[in-house]
Each structure stands twice: as structure tokens, then as C-alpha cells.
Amino acid sequence: MSMSADDLVQLDRRIVLATQAGLPLDARPYHRLASELGVEPDVVMERFRIMLDDGRIRRIGVVPNHYRLGYSVNAMSVWDVPDGNIKAIGKKVGALDIVSHCYHRPRHPPDWPYNLFAMVHGHSQEEVRYKIERIARLLGDKVRRHDVLLSTRILKKTGLRIGN
Amino acid sequence: MDELDRRIINRLQGGFPVCECPFLEAAELLGTTESELIARIQCMLDDGRLTRFGPLYHAENMGGALSLCAMKVPAGSFDERAEQVNAFPEVAHNYQRDHELNMWFVLATETPEQLDECLHEIEKTTGLPVINLPRKEEFYVGPHFKV
Numbered sequence: 001m002s003m004s005a006d007d008l009v010q011l012d013r014r015i016v017l018a019t020q021a022g023l024p025l026d027a028r029p030y031h032r033l034a035s036e037l038g039v040e041p042d043v044v045m046e047r048f049r050i051m052l053d054d055g056r057i058r059r060i061g062v063v064p065n066h067y068r069l070g071y072s073v074n075a076m077s078v079w080d081v082p083d084g085n086i087k088a089i090g091k092k093v094g095a096l097d098i099v100s101h102c103y104h105r106p107r108h109p110p111d112w113p114y115n116l117f118a119m120v121h122g123h124s125q126e127e128v129r130y131k132i133e134r135i136a137r138l139l140g141d142k143v144r145r146h147d148v149l150l151s152t153r154i155l156k157k158t159g160l161r162i163g164n
Numbered sequence: 165m166d167e168l169d170r171r172i173i174n175r176l177q178g179g180f181p182v183c184e185c186p187f188l189e190a191a192e193l194l195g196t197t198e199s200e201l202i203a204r205i206q207c208m209l210d211d212g213r214l215t216r217f218g219p220l221y222h223a224e225n226m227g228g229a230l231s232l233c234a235m236k237v238p239a240g241s242f243d244e245r246a247e248q249v250n251a252f253p254e255v256a257h258n259y260q261r262d263h264e265l266n267m268w269f270v271l272a273t274e275t276p277e278q279l280d281e282c283l284h285e286i287e288k289t290t291g292l293p294v295i296n297l298p299r300k301e302e303f304y305v306g307p308h309f310k311v
Contacts, residue, residue, distance in 0.1 A: 005205065010173055016226070019224050020218075020219075020221060021218070022209075022216050022217050022218040023180075023217060023218035023219065025202050025205060025209075025217070026202075026215070027185060027187055027188070027198060027199075028184055028185060029186065029187075030183075030184070030186070031184065032181065032250075045182050045183070045184075048182045049182055049221075052182070055221065055222055055225040056221060056225045056226050057219045057221055057222065058178075058220045058221070058222050058224055058305070059177070059178030059179070059180075059219075059220050060178065060179070060182070060218065060220070061176045061177045061179060061180045061217070061220075062172060062173060062176045062177055062205065062208070062216075062217050063177070063179045063210055063214060063215050063216040063217065063220065064213065064214055064215070064220045064311070065213055065214060066282070068201045068212050068213045069173070069213065069311050070311075074259070076268070076279075078267070080282070085300075086205040087301070089225070090303035091300065092305065093251040093304075093305055094303030094304030095269060095304065097277060099304060100305075100306070102302075102303040102304040103299045103301065103302055103303065103306075104299070104302075104303070105232065105297040105298070105299055105300060106296065106297060108295050111236075111264075111265065111295060112234070112265065112295060112297070113229050114202050118297065119230075124208040124293070135261050140272050147263070149261040149262060149263045149265075149268070150261065150262050151259040151260065151261050152260045152261060152262050153260040154247075154257075154258075154259055154260075155246045155248045155249075155250060155255060155258035155259060155260055155267070155269075156255055156256075156258040157215075157256075157257050157258075157267070157277070158234065158256060158257075159215070159216065159256055159257075160221065160223055160230070160256045160272045161253065161256070161272070
């Protein structure tokens with residue numbers, strides 16, 4: 001069975017739509033999915049391997065609810081660092097085991113002078129402050145200013161969805 | 165939470181196999197059985213310790229667009245504005261934060277054009293300007309929560 005490039009785009013889209021909320025909890029989940037989609041299991045598994053390889057899928061596994069696991073404090077630490085050094089600085093911060101996400105984002109003066117974002121989670125505000133001090137020590141005098149925005153309420157958390 | 169639940173959470177946040185019987189393969193590595201692993205995941209999904217089980221897709225690598233947006237919402241109308249923003253299916257997460265910019269949400273769309281459109285719609289609906297902070301570079305994404 002051979003599929004055109006266009007067929008594959010369509011198939012990948014159907015796979016995403018069918019699995020963005022989760023994989024079937026079936027002993028043979030890819031086979032189950034394949035029969036729902038009306039394609040061969042080998043084709044479905046190959047598409048998953050390809051999407052893992054090319055980065056369309058980050059990973060396959062369990063997604064814990066960090067609030068339920070005691071990580072109740074979610075802090076967005078934001079830093080104003082020189083744009084010229086941000087690559088090296090961002091890599092160092094991202095490599096810290098206490099940082100869950102680390103991004104370079106644009107400044108938005110005058111409201112927003114920060115260009116480096118590092119998310120930190122913890123069981124208490126104290127733990128999070130301590131972790132953010134570690135980032136501050138690592139960055140040293142590279143930081144012109146920084147701030148910490150604690151989340152006070154989750155307003156929505158559905159995750160990414162296509163085909164709304 | 166017993167030792168097996170912990171092992172599942174700590175060791176199965178990625179790397180779930182792609183093969184005919186992936187639960188069997190994963191169960192062997194975790195020191196349990198296929199049926200027990202399936203039952204444990206189902207139980208942790210049911211009681212909310214897990215939000216999801218399956219593939220985690222990368223929006224930009226899928227050709228889509230993703231951005232972090234912030235708004236300054238007056239305290240008196242915060243809940244009403246939150247409801248308006250949350251009603252957009254493109255809003256994936258939304259958090260209230262202790263800052264003058266007090267509403268922070270992630271927008272995800274299938275194309276970059278849709279993202280711009282959605283931003284304008286949100287501004288129109290709420291009557292408030294939205295600060296758009298699309299990622300320029302990703303240094304690390306991989307929340308790995310240990311329990």
C-alpha cells in the first residue's frame with residue numbers, strides 16, 4: 001500500500017486529532033487506533049516513529065498534574081539580560097534541573113522589559129524563592145533586573161488542541 | 165501513592181514504546197505486569213494525578229503557531245474578562261498572576277494567520293490591549309516532575 005504525500009499529511013492530521021486527548025488504554029493501543037482510523041497498524045506505528053524523529057511529537061507518556069502531586073506553586077521568573085548573550089545565558093538557565101521551561105521572548109517596552117523566561121515549580125513559595133535565587137546567582141551581574149510572577153489562580157488548562 | 169505509582173510517574177513521562185504491545189514492554193521495565201500498568205494509569209487519570217496519557221505534540225513543529233500573551237485587566241472586571249478569554253478554544257492555558265499584567269494565557273492555532281486573527285478578536289471582545297510575546301528561541305522544555 002503506498003500513500004501520496006498528501007495522504008500522509010491527512011493521515012497525520014487524523015492521528016493527531018484522534019490522540020491529542022490521549023492514547024487508548026488498550027493492550028494494543030496503536031492497533032486499536034489503526035482500526036478506528038481504518039489503516040494498517042504498521043502504518044500508524046511508522047507515523048508515530050516519524051513524528052517522534054522529526055520533533056512533531058515531543059514525547060509519549062504520562063502527563064502528571066503537578067498541582068495534584070504537591071507542586072502547587074508555579075512561578076514565572078523573568079529576566080532582563082543583554083540580547084547579545086542571551087543564547088549562552090538561556091542554555092545555562094535551561095540546563096538547571098529546577099527549570100521546567102526556558103524561553104527567549106521579545107521585550108515589550110515600556111510595560112515589559114524582560115527577554116528571558118524561566119518557569120519554576122515548587123511545593124511552597126519558600127522553595128520557589130530559593131530556586132530562583134539559584135538562577136540569580138548563576139546569572140550574576142548579567143541581569144539588569146528581574147521579577148517573579150506567581151500564579152494566583154488557574155483560569156483554564158485544557159492543553160493544546162487542533163480542529164476546534 | 166505507592167512505590168509503583170511513583171515509578172510510573174517518574175519513569176514514564178516519556179519513552180512509551182511504539183510497538184504492538186507497548187504496555188507489556190513498559191511494564192517489564194517498571195517491574196510490573198501489563199494489566200497492572202494499564203489499571204494504574206487509568207486510576208491516576210480518573211483521580212486527577214495524571215492529566216493525560218499519550219503523545220505530547222509540538223505545536224510549531226506541527227506547522228502551527230503558539231504564543232504567550234498578557235493583559236492588564238482591571239480587578240473589578242477580572243472574572244468577566246477571564247470568561248471572555250477562556251471562551252476562545254484557541255486559549256490553551258490561562259493563569260492569573262500577581263503583577264500589573266495579571267492575566268497570562270497561551271494561544272495555539274493551526275496557522276500563524278489564525279493566531280493574529282484570534283489576538284484581534286480577543287482585543288475586540290475584551291476591549292483591552294493584548295501584549296503578544298511569541299517565543300524567539302526555546303532553550304529547554306521538559307517539565308519532569310519527581311514524586
